[in-house]
Amino acid sequence: MATPSLQTGSWQVRETALDPDTLGVAESVFALGNGHIGLRGALEETQPSVSRGTFLSGVYEHHPLAHPEEGYGAPERGEAIIGVADGAAIRVQVDGVALDVRETPPDTHERVLDLRAGTLDRRTAWTTPDGRRMRLHSTRLVSLAHRSVTATRWRLEAVDGPARVVVTSDLVANGIPPQVDNPDPRVAEALERPFEAGCSGRHRTGGHLVHRTRSTRIGVAAAVDHAVELSGGPAVPVDAVHTDGDDDRVVTTVVVDLAAGQSLDLVKVTAHAWSGRDPGEDLLDRAQAALAEAVDRGWPGLLADQRGVLEAYWEDADVEVDGDPELQDALRFALFQVLQAAAGVHDAPVGAKGLTGSGYSGHTFWDIDGFLMPVLTLLRPRDAARLLRWRTSGLDQARERARVLDLPGAAFPWRTISGEETSAYWPASTAAMHLNADISRSLRFWSDVTGRPLTEVGGVDVLVETARLWTGLAHHDHDGSAHLLGLTGPDEYTGVVDDNVFTVLMARWNLRAAAGACAAHPRDARRLGVDDDEPAQWLAVAAALHVPYDEVLGVHPANTGFTAYREWDFEAAPGPEPLQEHSHYLTLYRHQVVKQADLVQALWWCPEEFTAEQAARDVDYYERRTVRDSSLSAAVQSVACARVGHLDLAVDYLREAAFVDLRDLQGDTHQGLHLASLAGAWLALVSGLGGLHVDGEDLRLAPRLPDRLGRVRFRFRWRDRRLQVEITPQGTVLTAVDPDAGPLPVTVDGTPVTVEPGRPVTVPRVVDTPLLPAPTQPAGRAPRA
């Protein structure tokens, strides 16, 4: 697979040539979004393209889910995100010849994603077959300030001679075939043209479309308008612009003659509105109102608003890393994508790929609860709260799923858009019960970090119901111990096992957190039917849960028996492809080969359960057996390595997490970005090098500076106050960013300090001596990037 040649620097990601082999990667990396709307980074002329389209968070369609051999509780209905009415296309003919990079290779080409402007800028120059030189300069944005709005300024200049220019600019529904990897033809059929047309309309410079999905009955309205100008003064003739179309299309055509040096300027604005409840007319009103507001604001206004949102964001979120400019750029890209994925989300989940592609059918996974959510909580707590409320709004569906599984409490869906379980392979989904504790953790983390009550995000209900789930899952043995049997931890190369340590420790945490939540919220507890005995039972189960330990090797087996499994022959591994592509689960499941951090993830999330020696030995053991065929792994390994003193390795993994998409390290960035890895990169910095750990009112830091980095600076929000942490060779400086904030207590390496505005605190640098030398990885599996 080819590596994209994207350059970074100066808050930008730059493409300087169109590479057909990495087109899809660029479409994902250059995708724009605001958590509500997402737009793939395809060229305006739409071709060549790997996959393109506009997505709306929460707009999806059902499809059948056929299992060749049925199993009770296997979902019969799938869900897939679908492209909505897409306004990205602007095509142009010059003197009868299409400006298409395939037919007419450009003289020069450049695209720039600007992380402070929030725009994708494109400059392409062509010489037509007639020898006419044309320059295209487009700038595109999905508004972070105006949730429903997408806008493009598109400018075409006839450099050296007169040219007849015909521009067609589309808004098209049902027009882009979906990416479907399910071979059941009913799936493609359901997703091919998912929308029924409602009303549509056109006027001279634009129009609107209203549609509804056939099965999910989600209404989508889209409106478009164009402002057309010629440079140098002359008004565009009225009859130079007209709009045609039908129920599925609004096509605006501009026909003008450009003089040498003259430009045609098009500002295209689209607005989308959707709802699963409201009638189409209401949606159309909303889309048209948003469009009117954006048109009124004008292109300069939209640009300024965009920059304003980003200025505020970077003021909160920017990190600085001295000594590794590439990493510096990659971390900013990662933070930009976090914002794009979640800024405007409401009433819908964030998919594992945000809105940057239709990979994983747009489903949300624990990627979001486990990785994106803590970042949002520390940087954008209000976005986090909205997203948590979406999660907890699925509690009744999770209760029903638990009932189907004959379990008490609630079992949340492994992959979903609607809240219904849509996973087809249960050993790596239904059996991955840890998800429920991961969700509980994200709720409690938010409450701890913001200082706001759990009830604001529905957290008590979820903690109680997941505690009940764990109580139902725990098997009590003759000897008084309790076991979680036949489950699967994060590592998808080891499935259906007993006493998976990560799951056990998270369950224990969940049970205790639920008891704490009930004590703090007795009224809610009563509402949920929690009597006095129930929390005591939870605590008893938590205490009884069995954590296996291999006394001979002095490490935790990832699950009972793991350390006795056969070792994998890494030397014989045929290549960099994921092992699951050439090994059967039958083989993988009972070998000592780890797809992604599992036991090691427990070292991060449940540090209180491990002694320093255990952590050092466990890291050493699992580093040698982890292949990282999942993008969820590198950030976790980075944190764990940082905590046991392998700072160089921690930076290596941090780089891998941050570069996952810019360098297409997983080989599938064309399907969308790896949000968990991008969010994880920031967490690796903050929780790994910064040592951030949160428990109730306690905010703990343990800053470490790898020798290869000159300085690390990051910020986050704690109880509505921003704290800046600057780790330097001379020590770590803690600064209260907000001038009117109260004192901010924090524990640094075990020592309590209080940070007040205007009075930065410096703590001395700590340099650990690792208990063990830095481990090696399996052959060919050292950190990449």
Next chain:
Amino acid sequence: MATPSLQTGSWQVRETALDPDTLGVAESVFALGNGHIGLRGALEETQPSVSRGTFLSGVYEHHPLAHPEEGYGAPERGEAIIGVADGAAIRVQVDGVALDVRETPPDTHERVLDLRAGTLDRRTAWTTPDGRRMRLHSTRLVSLAHRSVTATRWRLEAVDGPARVVVTSDLVANGIPPQVDNPDPRVAEALERPFEAGCSGRHRTGGHLVHRTRSTRIGVAAAVDHAVELSGGPAVPVDAVHTDGDDDRVVTTVVVDLAAGQSLDLVKVTAHAWSGRDPGEDLLDRAQAALAEAVDRGWPGLLADQRGVLEAYWEDADVEVDGDPELQDALRFALFQVLQAAAGVHDAPVGAKGLTGSGYSGHTFWDIDGFLMPVLTLLRPRDAARLLRWRTSGLDQARERARVLDLPGAAFPWRTISGEETSAYWPASTAAMHLNADISRSLRFWSDVTGRPLTEVGGVDVLVETARLWTGLAHHDHDGSAHLLGLTGPDEYTGVVDDNVFTVLMARWNLRAAAGACAAHPRDARRLGVDDDEPAQWLAVAAALHVPYDEVLGVHPANTGFTAYREWDFEAAPGPEPLQEHSHYLTLYRHQVVKQADLVQALWWCPEEFTAEQAARDVDYYERRTVRDSSLSAAVQSVACARVGHLDLAVDYLREAAFVDLRDLQGDTHQGLHLASLAGAWLALVSGLGGLHVDGEDLRLAPRLPDRLGRVRFRFRWRDRRLQVEITPQGTVLTAVDPDAGPLPVTVDGTPVTVEPGRPVTVPRVVDTPLLPAPTQPAGRAPRA
């Protein structure tokens, strides 16, 4: 679900009324076959019907196998048995009114399956709307003597007045829609009209069709002819019979006027030939030659030949059970079905349902290797050898499957027709590696029983390659023990577990048997690349394999940890439906609930591995936890109960195994008969009450007589000599049936005796005192029937 009201007695199974609720059951119970051709027991007029058609062993079609979530090594192509050109239909109109039991309910109706005649007889009387009384009497057979031939004598009598009769008799290809439960529409599409037409032809009284399957490219030729007569002498006018048709149909029409008391007699003979290699013309030649031979033999000849084959069979195979006439009849039905399933099979597997229905898509499973094959070996060793040769002919495919799984040796397919793996749910197929040892056992059993070398059935090759598979699967622990991890035993309610005892013991047996086979066949061993060290390695692995034992409870856990799993709440079970229909595998897999004998199956097949006390306790433990949601269980439980002295319970389970289809105990007999259960019933008698056990040259018996049975008599063939065992209250009489056979050594309850022709040996009755009282079963799960 309704229970069919089939009566048995006098070597017959009788239906005395058409019950629309159990029509499908009757179609399976009344199916006729000879191992090569199978014909569902539908009415000649074809409707009403649940599913009907003619099957040829080995004629199947491919279909896509879509997995909603892909996994490496999951088969992408399915296989399904398909109905071939079907000649069962004979429809009649009398004075313009169809004689159809739905429109014109019969005055009387009876069908009789005759186990000695090998025919299905039908007598139905109608009164037409005009008041005309008509009597139909048909007799149908699938010839056990003429492999390719199916014949029906069909006689219609106008009882009390003149009647104009129009008969149409079909041979139709692509005419019967298949039963498809896979929701992927491509599956139904592939199977709907699976045949391309080749040549066809017609003459006045019949014709032929040649077809080829679209994907598997299997050619099928079918030819049909009719002999038409009128009772009382008058010749049938030439123009009263004619035949029409097209590429897919041969339709012979007879139009006659019957006087009162006169009958129309039709003898319809069809012949089929198929091949995956030969051209259609050759197949047509073969079908027409078979047809000509059958026509030449005539109806009385076909009947006589049929009776001749059955007389010989019953002479070899009949059992007598005094004191339980129902069981006596059911056992004869079971033995009849064993013959029908396997008598003529060649170059093809026997499906789990024989050719009695399209359930399980006609696939073969370990049902056949484990249950049918030992019966065939003891009763029809030449049929067994042909079937074993089919199995071993799949060795290269099994080697390739092992290679896909990154394992040495050979891994046979869990379900297949062609020899390719077609299972979609790997935890209950690919993980059920015991199949490979079961196949090895069936080969060695054949060699032991016949005294013929393993090489005659390809046995050395399979034993060697499966031993290599086990060597590859065995995980060696620090302490020198070897483990089989992450596999699934027979019990499909406990999957992906470690140290499944049945699998471990069968693997151990397989490894040792392979070493023995190499010692006995050194040249074959060398051909297979077995050096001097390899058998020693096998023996070392066999010795090292770990068998878990629960010292506290004093029982074998079915797998490591099983006895610590949570107990199932049987009282809360909602009904007689299989638990898998309302419980998720996640729940089932780690509860102490057993779908089918698993550890208990090891008590039967590996008795040398258990002390008498262990066996007694193990039976007691698993009886209380086994729900028998699989039809493979009752016979095994019967044997195990017999061996630990619970003779009454052994008979109860024997009855359940024998009545599985006559009483539709699994509720799915309409999809075809449960061959393994029917074969298992005989094994329960012979291996359970008879105590038959075979090991190399040793033939062991341990006859026991339950008080409720007055006498049990069975026969089997040992090294080409038939031995009769007659268990009576006075003792057991062993008789050499063949007058010219040599002395036959046999060990009875540990004492060697020699049986010679003309000198029956009587051994005294042994009455055991069971070590434990008879166990009870879970609520609602006591033996049925």
